[in-house]
Amino acid sequence: MAMDALIKPLLRLEIFQGLKPLQITEIVRQAERIVFREGDIIVHSGAPGDAAYVIVSGEAVCLKRSGADVRAEPIEAGSLIGELAMLVEHDYSITVVAKTPVRALKLVREAMHGQMRDDRHLAEHISGKITARLTRLAAELRIIDSRLAHVAEARVGA
Numbered sequence: 001m002a003m004d005a006l007i008k009p010l011l012r013l014e015i016f017q018g019l020k021p022l023q024i025t026e027i028v029r030q031a032e033r034i035v036f037r038e039g040d041i042i043v044h045s046g047a048p049g050d051a052a053y054v055i056v057s058g059e060a061v062c063l064k065r066s067g068a069d070v071r072a073e074p075i076e077a078g079s080l081i082g083e084l085a086m087l088v089e090h091d092y093s094i095t096v097v098a099k100t101p102v103r104a105l106k107l108v109r110e111a112m113h114g115q116m117r118d119d120r121h122l123a124e125h126i127s128g129k130i131t132a133r134l135t136r137l138a139a140e141l142r143i144i145d146s147r148l149a150h151v152a153e154a155r156v157g158a
Contacts, residue, residue, distance in 0.1 A: 009078040032106035036098035049085025058102030
């Protein structure tokens with residue numbers, strides 16, 4: 001597969017947006033290229049993860065349990081699965097299965113750490129993206145907490 005076809009999905013992912021082309025090219029160069037067959041498990045909920053997967057082509061589904069039922073939600077090409085696992089020790093929280101043959105890039109934590117050690121700007125970029133995401137999450141949690149407090153006050157006053 002051509003390098004451009006492998007780079008394109010990373011350009012659309014928020015965590016990599018704003019990186020220099022050379023940085024993205026190096027991430028792709030160090031990534032493992034994997035082809036999953038139809039029915040192969042890409043990641044399994046509860047399993048320890050050492051990498052994230054970028055779906056380059058093909059169709060995958062996320063299996064979600066809802067009581068006794070299992071729903072299969074589509075995962076589009078260009079999606080990043082298991083993002084935390086490429087940065088820290090983390091168990092996958094979802095099960096993803098290839099619905100058709102899937103071409104993917106496996107972004108291994110050890111390789112990402114090596115790249116961040118070698119490229120201070122890459123480490124700062126990823127740290128900044130994660131910090132911004134956590135800041136947004138904290139703001140959303142404060143809003144939820146405030147709304148819950150208002151509901152609780154209304155119940156007490158009723």
